[in-house]
Each structure stands twice: as structure tokens, then as C-alpha cells.
Amino acid sequence: MDENNNVLVVTPHPDDAEGGAGGTIAKWTAQGRDVVLVVTTDGRHGTSDRSVDPADLARTREKEQLNAANVLGISEVVFLRFPDQGLVDGPELRERIVREIRRHRPQTVVTIDPNRRYIRHRDHMVTGRVTLDAVFPYARDHLAFPQHLEEGLEPHKVREVYLWSSEEPDTFLDITDTFDTKMKALYCHVSQVGEPSSARRERSMARHREVGKRVGVDLAEQFKLIEVWR
Numbered sequence: 429m430d431e432n433n434n435v436l437v438v439t440p441h442p443d444d445a446e447g448g449a450g451g452t453i454a455k456w457t458a459q460g461r462d463v464v465l466v467v468t469t470d471g472r473h474g475t476s477d478r479s480v481d482p483a484d485l486a487r488t489r490e491k492e493q494l495n496a497a498n499v500l501g502i503s504e505v506v507f508l509r510f511p512d513q514g515l516v517d518g519p520e521l522r523e524r525i526v527r528e529i530r531r532h533r534p535q536t537v538v539t540i541d542p543n544r545r546y547i548r549h550r551d552h553m554v555t556g557r558v559t560l561d562a563v564f565p566y567a568r569d570h571l572a573f574p575q576h577l578e579e580g581l582e583p584h585k586v587r588e589v590y591l592w593s594s595e596e597p598d599t600f601l602d603i604t605d606t607f608d609t610k611m612k613a614l615y616c617h618v619s620q621v622g623e624p625s626s627a628r629r630e631r632s633m634a635r636h637r638e639v640g641k642r643v644g645v646d647l648a649e650q651f652k653l654i655e656v657w658r
Contacts, residue, residue, distance in 0.1 A: 435463040436534035437502075438525060440555040441471045441512065442493035443617035448592030449538055450500060450610035451603025451636070452649050457501030458606070464532050465497055466506045466525065468555045473512040474620060486512075488619050496616035499609060515554040523573050525562040530581040537563055541591035541652055556591065563589055564656055585657045594652035602645040607636060 435456055439445035445453065445465060457463050471489040472482035490507055497505045508524050515521065529537070542556030563586045566572040570583045590599065603610060611632065615624050633647065640648040 432533060432535055433461050434532055434534040435461055435536045435538060436466065436529060436532050437463060438466045438468065438528075438537065438539040438555060438559045440467075440515070440540060440549070440551040441469055441474060442467055442489040443471075443496070443614065443620045444540060444552070445538075445592075446496055446500070446610065446614045446617065448540060449590070449649060449651070450496075450613050451606045451647070452590075452601050452651075453500045453502065453538075454606035454609040454613070455601070455603060462532075463500070463502045464504045464506065464528070464534075465493075465502050466508065466528050467493060468508050468510055468521065468525075469512045469515055469551050470507070470509045471512050485619065489617070492617045492619060496613040499613040499616060513551060515551040517554045517558055521554070521558050522562055522566060525559055526566045526573055527576060527581065529562055529567040529586065530576055530584050533584045535587045536590065537586050537588075538590045538592070538651075541594035544593065544595055552593070560589065560654075587655070587657050589654040589656060591652040591654070592649070594650070597650035597652055599651045599653040600639055600643040600645075600648045601651070602640070602643070602647070603636065603649050604640070604646040607633065607647045 437445050453463055470486040472486040475485055494505055506528055539559040540552050540556045542553045567584050570577060611629055614621055636647040639650045640646050
């Protein structure tokens, strides 16, 4: 297996990764880890404003995502541009995510937990589920999407997966030093979160402080960790 320290983050919509793992991403990039972000949908339905044109919103959200990625130190953003609220668990999405795993060869994959019960956004569920399927077995097996071999993309084994928004977290990472960076990145998504707000910051800090108490740090993010290959 490739012994690199790369990270691939797969997010359903622009702004989901910042909310779920922004502090951790900022911490990893500060440590020198190369982080690539894959955004599965175009986010064109992310508004309650009936005057907003969906195509314009999709373009706005891409710009916001690029700005947020720059704040976090992400090296590349890949926009798959599947339709917001129309993401399908099928071979097209699976191939695109497998392609990015084989292209970037990450040690670590980060995505949203697809297993939240009852009420959940379908794009979230599909993104998380297809990403896990892409990690194992598809990216590993040379007969899965063999056209990749013709392009020089070899199979790859991911070592670990971190899931944010899990109902069963077991891994708590200190973001005390990167919380401000997380919030700065989140506020790049103006169309979703509005302008910076002290009330929002305090609510977010309180939430992360509760998580931090579980491991004796000031502020933390929580994940479900899956070790794929030892």
C-alpha cells in the first residue's frame, strides 16, 4: 500500500465539510498533510429565497467553496456537479469517487456518516454510502472500472475513514487551535450561513466544547473512525 499521508474529503454539498470537519482539516493541512476536497452535488437547491436562480446559486456556491478551501489550506477542489437533491447511488457516482481515490491515493478518507436514522438528507446518505463502497471494495479491485488502468490509475487501498455527523462517534480530535480557522472557512459560505455572527460563533463553540470535554481538551470535533487496512 502507498505510504503517503494524503487525505481525501468527500462532501455532499459546499459547506458540509467545513461544518463537520473544518477544524480537523485545518489542523491536518497545518501539519503538512495534502488534503483534496471532492464535492458531489452542485448545491443549487440550498436556498429558501424564491428570487434566486438555481444556476446562479450553483455558481455562487462553487466560488464560496473555493474561498473556504483556501482558508483551510486544501490543495484542490473537485466539483462533480451532480444535481442537488438528485444524487443517485449508482455506477456513475461510484466511478467518479473511485477515480479520485485512485488519482490522489489517500491514506485517509473523510466523509459524512450515511447511517443517521429517520430524518436525513438523501444526498448526505448517498454520498457517505457510495464513498464507503468506493473505499472498499471498488478502489482496491483492479476489475472495478478497468478503464482506469488504461489511464494509468492503479488500484489503491485506503487505510482509514473518518465519518462526521455520526450518531456513534468514537474519535475526538482537538481543534482548539484551529476553531477560528474553521469558523472563517464556514463564513465563506455566505449564501448558507450569512454574515459572521457572535451568536452563531458562541453556539458552535459551546457545541465543540461539549465534545472536547470527552477527551479533556477545550474544543473538539467528533467522528466515527473505521480502520480499513492495518
